[in-house]
Amino acid sequence: MSIEETTPRQTEFPPSTEFDVATDELLVNMGPQHPSTHGVLRLVLRTDGEVITEVTPHIGYLHRCAEKVGENLTPRQWIPYTDRLDYISSMNMNLGWALTVEKLLDYELPEKARHVRVIVAELNRIASHLIAACCYGLDLGSFTPYMWAFREREKIMNLFEEVCGARLTYSYITVGGVTADLPPGWLERCETFLQELDPCIAELHALLTSNAIFIRRTANIGVLSPEMAVSYGCTGPVLRGSGVDWDLRRDGEPRYTQMYDGYKFEVITETDGSYPQDEDYPPVPSAAVLGDNWHRFYVRMLEVVQSMKLVRQGMEKYRQTSDSIGKPVGIKQKLPAGEAYLETEAPKGQMGFMIVSDGKPVPWRVRVRSSSFCNLSVLPELCRGVLIADIPAVVGSLDIVLGEIDR
Amino acid sequence: MAEYLAQFINADWQWIVYVGVALVSCVLLLALVATAAAAFTWAERKVSARIQDRLGPTRRGGRFGWLQSPADGLKLICKEDIIPAGADRILFRLAPYISFCASFCVFLALPFADNWVALRLNTAVFFMLAVAGLEVFGTILGGYASGAKWSLYGAMREAAQVVSYEIPLGLCVLVPVMIAGTMDLVEIGGQQAGWFFHWNLFHDPFTFVTFWIFITCAMAGTNRLPFDLAEAESELVAGFLTEYSGFRWSIFFMAEYASMFALCGLGAILFLGGWNGPVPIGQWLVLLAPESGLLHDATVQFANLLGMCNFIFKCVAGVIFMMWVRWTLPRMRIDQVMTTCLKYCVPLASAMFLGAMLWTFAASVVVNARTEPPPSPPSTTAVAPRCYALQKTAREAEHGEEGNDGAGTRTSDEKGGRRQ
Numbered sequence: 140m141s142i143e144e145t146t147p148r149q150t151e152f153p154p155s156t157e158f159d160v161a162t163d164e165l166l167v168n169m170g171p172q173h174p175s176t177h178g179v180l181r182l183v184l185r186t187d188g189e190v191i192t193e194v195t196p197h198i199g200y201l202h203r204c205a206e207k208v209g210e211n212l213t214p215r216q217w218i219p220y221t222d223r224l225d226y227i228s229s230m231n232m233n234l235g236w237a238l239t240v241e242k243l244l245d246y247e248l249p250e251k252a253r254h255v256r257v258i259v260a261e262l263n264r265i266a267s268h269l270i271a272a273c274c275y276g277l278d279l280g281s282f283t284p285y286m287w288a289f290r291e292r293e294k295i296m297n298l299f300e301e302v303c304g305a306r307l308t309y310s311y312i313t314v315g316g317v318t319a320d321l322p323p324g325w326l327e328r329c330e331t332f333l334q335e336l337d338p339c340i341a342e343l344h345a346l347l348t349s350n351a352i353f354i355r356r357t358a359n360i361g362v363l364s365p366e367m368a369v370s371y372g373c374t375g376p377v378l379r380g381s382g383v384d385w386d387l388r389r390d391g392e393p394r395y396t397q398m399y400d401g402y403k404f405e406v407i408t409e410t411d412g413s414y415p416q417d418e419d420y421p422p423v424p425s426a427a428v429l430g431d432n433w434h435r436f437y438v439r440m441l442e443v444v445q446s447m448k449l450v451r452q453g454m455e456k457y458r459q460t461s462d463s464i465g466k467p468v469g470i471k472q473k474l475p476a477g478e479a480y481l482e483t484e485a486p487k488g489q490m491g492f493m494i495v496s497d498g499k500p501v502p503w504r505v506r507v508r509s510s511s512f513c514n515l516s517v518l519p520e521l522c523r524g525v526l527i528a529d530i531p532a533v534v535g536s537l538d539i540v541l542g543e544i545d546r
Numbered sequence: 547m548a549e550y551l552a553q554f555i556n557a558d559w560q561w562i563v564y565v566g567v568a569l570v571s572c573v574l575l576l577a578l579v580a581t582a583a584a585a586f587t588w589a590e591r592k593v594s595a596r597i598q599d600r601l602g603p604t605r606r607g608g609r610f611g612w613l614q615s616p617a618d619g620l621k622l623i624c625k626e627d628i629i630p631a632g633a634d635r636i637l638f639r640l641a642p643y644i645s646f647c648a649s650f651c652v653f654l655a656l657p658f659a660d661n662w663v664a665l666r667l668n669t670a671v672f673f674m675l676a677v678a679g680l681e682v683f684g685t686i687l688g689g690y691a692s693g694a695k696w697s698l699y700g701a702m703r704e705a706a707q708v709v710s711y712e713i714p715l716g717l718c719v720l721v722p723v724m725i726a727g728t729m730d731l732v733e734i735g736g737q738q739a740g741w742f743f744h745w746n747l748f749h750d751p752f753t754f755v756t757f758w759i760f761i762t763c764a765m766a767g768t769n770r771l772p773f774d775l776a777e778a779e780s781e782l783v784a785g786f787l788t789e790y791s792g793f794r795w796s797i798f799f800m801a802e803y804a805s806m807f808a809l810c811g812l813g814a815i816l817f818l819g820g821w822n823g824p825v826p827i828g829q830w831l832v833l834l835a836p837e838s839g840l841l842h843d844a845t846v847q848f849a850n851l852l853g854m855c856n857f858i859f860k861c862v863a864g865v866i867f868m869m870w871v872r873w874t875l876p877r878m879r880i881d882q883v884m885t886t887c888l889k890y891c892v893p894l895a896s897a898m899f900l901g902a903m904l905w906t907f908a909a910s911v912v913v914n915a916r917t918e919p920p921p922s923p924p925s926t927t928a929v930a931p932r933c934y935a936l937q938k939t940a941r942e943a944e945h946g947e948e949g950n951d952g953a954g955t956r957t958s959d960e961k962g963g964r965r966q
Contacts, residue, residue, distance in 0.1 A: 283597055347876075
């Protein structure tokens with residue numbers, strides 16, 4: 140499908156939604172303050188009764204000039220700003236930025252640091268997907284899985300607090316390694332957490348994945364074809380939920396994929412009508428169409444299990460290495476002139492970081508390619524002809540976070 | 547009660563007694579309804595907390611936080627009175643009270659024990675359903691008068707949903723009414739006296755299924771999840787309640803809990819035997835008591851008191867069941883709600899009504915066949931069947947056409963009613 144066919148309304152840019160409303164249509168504002176827009180997102184809906192004819196997202200309510208600030212701080216000083224991009228999976232943001240700067244510096248990472256990074260990044264992926272899946276239930280009116288998932292997420296945050304002192308914005312993965320080693324006993328506590336997480340996942344499946352009402356609310360709604368997903372730049376579970384077999388941890392740049400050298404995991408996407416290793420979980424319902432909300436949700440639930448496997452492998456490899464956790468580069472380290480761009484597989488999609496340097500410690504330009512920005516751009520396409528009640532369902536299935544959209 | 551007191555007073559002033567007794571009844575009912583609403587908010591918080599793996603209120607009033615509800619009520623009364631600038635001021639103020647009055651008036655005809663009812667009506671079921679249907683006016687007015695599009699959406703959804711679900715609700719209610727042959731709730735409850743297998747729930751499998759359809763329609767009629775899209779938090783902020791704060795909000799919520807309580811009460815009487823327990827303790831007490839006299843009367847009323855506690859227990863169990871379902875299931879979309887009503891609940895309820903009617907007819911034929919003495923002219927009055935339709939035929943056969951015109955027009959003089 141070409142881009143002309145997918146965007147039939149070729150009005151002048153920007154589209155004048157507010158000024159040409161027909162008399163039988165209602166222009167409703169799902170304002171920046173709304174319980175289910177996952178942040179300060181403003182959606183202007185043009186509706187005919189309950190049926191949506193057009194959705195226009197307005198962003199920028201959380202813009203904090205992070206990229207501009209990056210032109211005044213050295214890379215290690217800018218790490219806390221990466222925390223606040225996708226604040227739900229800060230470790231992955233730190234990781235993306237650190238890898239990009241290490242690429243510019245052509246830095247060789249010690250083995251132990253690599254394994255610690257895998258452990259915390261995948262733990263944060265579990266936390267992020269738990270929020271995504273269960274806030275999705277919350278958007279649909281199911282309060283209980285949200286509480287149970289947050290109970291598990293509390294344990295992850297306690298683990299991270301032991302590691303780096305913060306519960307949400309960690310600034311732990313730094314350029315050159317990690318800031319501190321794992322405390323003694325942490326691996327045992329992490330293993331305990333993983334064992335407690337398994338029955339919780341089963342409960343979440345029972346309450347959400349196989350719930351008839353949940354299926355009716357999510358199946359065959361917001362269907363995203365693989366071609367449209369690729370053309371709009373959607374990545375992560377949004378892309379894999381449409382059946383495209385693409386994961387940067389396996390298919391990305393060598394500097395990123397060598398972080399997962401020796402790790403075994405499956406890329407969760409539907410191939411030949413079935414998902415990898417889904418025999419223990421509820422089957423795909425007959426009403427669900429590939430690329431709909433339900434499939435994106437299911438991909439996230441299965442990715443949690445894969446991340447658990449990765450964390451266990453990481454802990455095993457960490458025990459066997461006796462390397463160092465890396466030494467952070469100097470705070471005013473001179474950066475070589477040049478530019479580096481690296482994309483990593485963050486929980487919400489592919490996050491790209493770019494650094495352009497002209498030889499000074501402070502970069503000349505910092506740029507973030509946000510996964511949620513591109514995922515959100517497909518929202519007007521998905522929401523043609525749905526009911527108002529489906530808007531939170533589609534937005535929730537895209538799993539956006541405004542911190543990284545607005546930066 | 548009113549007649550008992552009135553006999554002491556001069557005929558000209560007897561109306562004072564009647565008004566006084568009516569006022570006392572109203573005050574008692576209002577106290578019960580308001581206390582029940584407050585207790586249910588506490589129960590909702592505790593039940594939801596336990597389901598969500600946490601504790602709920604634990605600080606106000608000791609370990610169980612039972613004073614949380616009065617504390618919240620006090621806070622809500624003291625809140626600033628905000629009316630949006632675009633709101634219709636009179637209707638905005640009026641709407642919560644319409645809902646609450648409608649919810650409260652339903653209790654007038656709801657008996658809590660044998661003959662313990664504020665207003666004994668022989669069309670009590672009809673009265674309750676009709677008055678409960680007025681509650682939706684408050685919601686629609688509230689949503690419209692708020693002057694906000696989101697509230698309007700909530701109100702329109704509510705209008706469609708509640709009014710549509712009154713149809714299957716009425717059909718479900720028809721089944722025990724048909725079995726009992728009367729709409730008088732005191733009689734319907736009295737017919738289920740004894741052990742639990744006398745309950746209408748176990749009368750036939752169709753009534754059993756009807757009970758569950760009734761519960762579903764009751765949840766839809768009171769805007770409980772999975773049907774709470776009128777106040778859907780995640781989509782409409784709070785739907786028609788968005789612009790309401792403080793005392794007016796609390797009136798709406800009292801109306802919601804009151805109507806939950808009332809519908810559970812209706813279901814308890816129609817299907818679960820009302821004040822008659824699984825075990826006929828009340829009857830045993832009365833058997834133990836002397837035949838007549840003050841002790842007899844006192845024992846009867848004490849048995850009634852136990853029955854009332856039993857009834858309230860059933861109502862509370864029903865409300866907690868509704869809360870349990872609320873915190874487990876996601877919310878349905880408006881078109882799915884309407885599909886469930888029109889394509890599932892209405893045909894199912896109609897089928898159950900038909901099934902129950904055929905079952906009762908077949909049962910009465912079987913009973914007649916067993917007890918009828920050998921050769922005698924065929925008569926449908928050999929054993930008076932429980933089905934009202936056959937009773938009516940029997941009466942007409944005995945007394946000829948006397949201008950009987952249906953169940954709803956018996957005069958208030960016929961207090962005895964027609965029991966089996």
